[in-house]
Amino acid sequence: MARLEQKREENIAGNFYVDSTCIDCDTCRWMAPSTFSRIGEQSAVYEQPSTSSEEIKALQALLSCPTASIGTLNPPQKIQQAQNSFPIPIAHNVYHCGYHSEKSFAAASYFIQRKEGNILVDSPKFNPALVKRLEEMGGIKYLYLTHKDDIADHQKFHDHFNCDRILHRDDITSTTQNIEIPLDIDKPLQFESEIVIIPVPGHTKGHTVMLCKDEFLFTGDHLAWSENLNQLIAFKNHCWYSWEKLAESMEKLTPYSFNWVLPGHGRRYYSDKETMRQKLKECIQWIESTLK
Numbered sequence: 001m002a003r004l005e006q007k008r009e010e011n012i013a014g015n016f017y018v019d020s021t022c023i024d025c026d027t028c029r030w031m032a033p034s035t036f037s038r039i040g041e042q043s044a045v046y047e048q049p050s051t052s053s054e055e056i057k058a059l060q061a062l063l064s065c066p067t068a069s070i071g072t073l074n075p076p077q078k079i080q081q082a083q084n085s086f087p088i089p090i091a092h093n094v095y096h097c098g099y100h101s102e103k104s105f106a107a108a109s110y111f112i113q114r115k116e117g118n119i120l121v122d123s124p125k126f127n128p129a130l131v132k133r134l135e136e137m138g139g140i141k142y143l144y145l146t147h148k149d150d151i152a153d154h155q156k157f158h159d160h161f162n163c164d165r166i167l168h169r170d171d172i173t174s175t176t177q178n179i180e181i182p183l184d185i186d187k188p189l190q191f192e193s194e195i196v197i198i199p200v201p202g203h204t205k206g207h208t209v210m211l212c213k214d215e216f217l218f219t220g221d222h223l224a225w226s227e228n229l230n231q232l233i234a235f236k237n238h239c240w241y242s243w244e245k246l247a248e249s250m251e252k253l254t255p256y257s258f259n260w261v262l263p264g265h266g267r268r269y270y271s272d273k274e275t276m277r278q279k280l281k282e283c284i285q286w287i288e289s290t291l292k
């Protein structure tokens, strides 16, 4: 729970507030942009929710905050409604799980509902309300991990749902050595119909991305949208393996068509496929300009 005695002075007066434990992860700002903003080096409430929909969004952000830094002065009446809204639909059969974990550096995770078996993409917090909702939606067949950083509560999800965890062998560490499906690939793998896993070494050596139905690209920490730059980006300051390799890996995405970039960190992006192709090209040109 957020601590009232640590409430940031930058919050506008009213029910919702952010306390000083905020780690500036950006989650609340994109989940509820009409309520939260960056003021100083952390988030704060710049406008109190004024409609029911804004209140639900603010509560979804409160539940997703990895450090429980968002609070309300009064007990939130709609908290159960907000809990039941997870996972939050994005498009078709793809959902945002919310409940970001500090263990995954606040990365977003996703849920794909499919008749062949559901897929959890990266790990949210093992939260009982979310787990119940995922049970109701058919459980989890696979837990696909884009890379070694965003694994959070993977063991709890495996133990509860008996799901097979997928991670590239080059990103396996002591905490993931028992995963069920280690990937030994340096080329794209048609994992199941409509699911392709593409190795993209760079951010980490064993980073992969997953393409679903030629529509959704789950990018982990490889590729994201920047609101500030108005373009697709990669994270040069958080590239742990090789920026040069990351540049090569980005090129490998050009043969593919997709409408959505759904990242762990950074903002998601949607466009028609032609615009996406152009945005990816601009991103590659930008990365290449940093290599000169």
Ligand code: SF4
Binding pocket: 018, 021, 022, 023, 024, 025, 026, 027, 028, 029, 042, 043, 061, 064, 065, 066, 067, 068, 069, 070, 106
């Ligand atoms: S979600 Fe929490 S930690 Fe992240 S920016 Fe908002 S208040 Fe800060």
